[in-house]
Amino acid sequence: MTTIGFIGLGHMGLPMAINLVKAGHQVAGYDLVPAALEAFKGAGGQVAQDIPACVTDADVVITMLPEGKHVRAAYEDIFKHVKKDVLIAECSTIDIETSRSIHAEAEARGLRLIDAPVSGGVIGAEAATLTFMVGGREEDFNALKPYLEVMGKTIIYCGAAGLGQAAKICNNLVLGISMIGACEGFNLAEKLGLDAFKFFEVAAQSSAQCWSITKYCPVPGPVPTSPANRDYAAGFTAAMMLKDLKLAENAAQLTNASSPLGAEAMALYSLFCQNGGQGLDFSGIMKFLKGDYKSS
Numbered sequence: 199m200t201t202i203g204f205i206g207l208g209h210m211g212l213p214m215a216i217n218l219v220k221a222g223h224q225v226a227g228y229d230l231v232p233a234a235l236e237a238f239k240g241a242g243g244q245v246a247q248d249i250p251a252c253v254t255d256a257d258v259v260i261t262m263l264p265e266g267k268h269v270r271a272a273y274e275d276i277f278k279h280v281k282k283d284v285l286i287a288e289c290s291t292i293d294i295e296t297s298r299s300i301h302a303e304a305e306a307r308g309l310r311l312i313d314a315p316v317s318g319g320v321i322g323a324e325a326a327t328l329t330f331m332v333g334g335r336e337e338d339f340n341a342l343k344p345y346l347e348v349m350g351k352t353i354i355y356c357g358a359a360g361l362g363q364a365a366k367i368c369n370n371l372v373l374g375i376s377m378i379g380a381c382e383g384f385n386l387a388e389k390l391g392l393d394a395f396k397f398f399e400v401a402a403q404s405s406a407q408c409w410s411i412t413k414y415c416p417v418p419g420p421v422p423t424s425p426a427n428r429d430y431a432a433g434f435t436a437a438m439m440l441k442d443l444k445l446a447e448n449a450a451q452l453t454n455a456s457s458p459l460g461a462e463a464m465a466l467y468s469l470f471c472q473n474g475g476q477g478l479d480f481s482g483i484m485k486f487l488k489g490d491y492k493s494s
Contacts, residue, residue, distance in 0.1 A: 203256035205227075205259070205260070215260075226246045253279050269300065318350070328351065380406075425482070432480075
């Protein structure tokens with residue numbers, strides 16, 4: 199049994215932390231939202247009153263926070279209170295600059311840290327089937343891998359510090375673009391009188407095949423588990439997709455990488471969110487593209 203401090207018990211962090219509890223570890227959790235702490239306590243976790251209490255005795259620290267500014271603020275406390283031999287996994291999806299800054303600070307303090315953002319959404323977090331993309335020293339990756347395997351199914355070492363974040367940003371850039379393409383395809387099929395099931399059957403087995411169609415189809419019916427069947431109740435919100443597309447756009451500008459479709463996808467998701475769609479699943483942009491979504 200390992201003592202673990204888990205900071206960030208949101209939609210993703212809570213089920214991840216609970217899976218660590220189920221695996222027999224002693225997990226202290228901290229979050230600013232009282233309801234999240236109550237849910238964690240109800241699942242057998244220990245509630246910490248603040249970050250120092252969460253990490254002081256921890257052998258492993260895991261963070262899952264919304265944005266880079268939250269990560270920077272949390273690590274000001276984390277670095278001051280952790281043990282010297284602690285293992286740290288920073289699992290938030292944040293900008294490359296913040297990730298590398300946290301790595302540099304950890305290095306200066308002689309601490310072992312990896313960036314390990316995830317893919318798979320809330321469903322993957324609950325089922326412990328997440329994909330982890332990891333950056334940092336390989337020996338630190340190997341030391342933390344057993345804990346990541348409790349929460350995920352696919353653990354990929356991407357290279358040096360920050361490259362886990364790079365992989366996540368690039369992956370979600372493709373995802374955002376491909377979801378819009380899938381929505382446009384299904385929308386056009388409907389306008390042309392082509393049944394959604396028939397188009398799905400064709401697209402899923404031909405050159406249009408992609409995750410956004412076969413696993414997360416943006417129209418009701420063909421994939422029963424997709425959010426389209428629940429009126430786009432979020433697994434991964436449009437607001438979170440917009441955040442990730444902004445991270446990709448920022449990275450593209452910093453590196454002078456051409457990303458015209460990424461910029462267009464960011465603009466479309468920005469419009470969707472501005473019109474009230476921020477809390478819907480990101481595949482809910484289908485409603486926006488069809489013109490039948492109105493903010494409440």
